[in-house]
Amino acid sequence: MIEILAERFNFIIVIILMMTGLYAVVATGNLVKRLVGLSLFQTSVFFLYITIGKVFGGQPPILPEYSEGHGGGDTYGGDVVAASDYATDAAASSVSHADAGHYAAEAIYSNPLPHVLILTAIVVGVATLSVGLALVVRIRETYGTIEDEAINQADYAIDSARRNT
């Protein structure tokens, strides 16, 4: 049981955040708090995407560069020995760059696509939030309140007054 939960730790967090956000949207009458809930809801989806991009033991998805000077082309597809030989020559910091050919053959790296998607989705989220807040500012200027209940009452009062005249 615990193992099952632990394996899905990220997803549990995502679900908790998602439900918290959605609940906040429907439960509160305060327009700003509703936007907070909405942002939380959206952010949980970002986590979902990032989670599925993770590969265990994966490197950052950066194309390893390899230079002509060191071993030239024969590191490409060369055996492990050649690669590690070369690695000992090189400075420790450049190890990951050094065995470029070896890496190109069987590098494990995280899936970059979800990250790119989420960058776009974050921009969408920011745009939505800013338009939402701008609307709340205008609502506050016009009605003098940001409570749903009070706004409805104000509109209802006008509506019924119009009907009676």
Place this chain on the structure above:
Amino acid sequence: MEFLASLLPASLVTHAPAIIVVTPLMMAAVAAIMPNGRLGWGVTLISTMVSALLAIAIIVDVQTGGVVSYAMGGWAPPAGIEFRIDGLNAVLLLVIASLGLLSVIYALPSVADEIEKSRQSLFYSAFLVCFAGLIGVAITGDAFNMFVFLEISSISTYVLVGMGAERDRRALTAAYNYLILGTIGATFFVIGVGFLYMATGTLNMADMSSRLPDLSDSRVVQAAFAFIIVGLGLKAAMFPLHLWLPNAYAYAPNFVTSFLASTATKVAFYTLVRFLFDVFWPEAPFVEVSFLWVFAILGIIGMIVASVQAVFQDDARRLLAFSSVGQVGYMMLGLGMGTAAGVSASMLHLVNHAMMKGALFMALGAFAIRFGVRRISDLNGFSRSMPFTSVAFTIGGLSLVGVPMTVGFWSKWYLGVAALENGWWWAVVALILSSLIALTYVARMLAAIWVAEPHHDRTGAIAHARAPWLMLAPMWILAIANIWFFFQPEFLISMANAAAEAAFSGGAR
């Protein structure tokens, strides 16, 4: 149409799918810096014209050569983003481009009347962004790209709806509620797309559809289906998820309402069709169940309940907005039949509804610009005050009911025939019942216009006015189209059939 398409240079036609989206996006920036509304309108008009021309070129291409596939930036699909137009989205492209162009022509006097001078060019800019987003949704072949375009169009729509606040402050709360619900819908959609990506490892819809049938038992795919249906159902104002629509349509500026009513929910409906029939496949057990128990049932409840609600509205635009929810119900019913005939009838109704609601909302806008009317009782005697607009309004109203001699008749005819082919006699009963309710609410407005005593000004003379030409022309084009396509329905029917065929052949494997 072929003639118009042949005017364009070949190189332009090759890149038309990209240019048709990019033009309004870029021109939105140009429109925003224009010093006054008139120039902003000019820029908007030019870019919608360019888009409409390119849309025609693409449609001609689709009709002659089948599927048009355009690899964005030269990156071949499925890795790159693909713009893909087949018979199904060609219909949408036609609707958005033509209704967009007509609404923009209509916009100049309407916007000048309703929007503060200093904000007009910004307003047009927001409209162009919305227009670009809608076209993008219609032609993209990539699921995540579809989400982005959906949000581009939605976010600018919230702004456009909120601009109605200068006349009625309730536009602000309407826009806010639309924003909350619209964002929840979009987020549900993107969760679904994420699940599909988990299951298939691709975002290209054509690629997805070829991989999904092997995964029909996967819980992930089924969850994805549920999320996508709810998300897109919210955007399309499917019955229990329609709460944002009536207020948003009632308080937005007139031009915005006539544009949105004829395009925005239609595009969301198209995405539903695309996912149900093309990305998923109609034979899948969970899709098959949803046809009857989600789409048909909710569609029927929607078309009856929303129509009844429409009968009891005082505000003319709210009445039409509720009627729009009912009309979405008709489309959902056609979709729920799950047959080619049903989808074809839905697509036909989609086009027809765009024409009739466009004409109706435009006519209401024309009434409003001259007399500032909102409520049905304000429409009393308008047949003598504004005869031309009244006739156009009447044609639109009759078409909404589905009276013969108007195009609305064909929608209901084909929906009924498709239902009978399925053996769904109860759907036909619901169709007739809902049409009778529609007759009630349309009759209320028509009675006010044609029968009730007209308004008199202080001298006792009947107030008389003519709407500006720029408003009358597009309104009448739509009104005449409503009649014309009753007598010449072949064009629309062939497009609707091609759409249904494309939806089903996408699922053929």
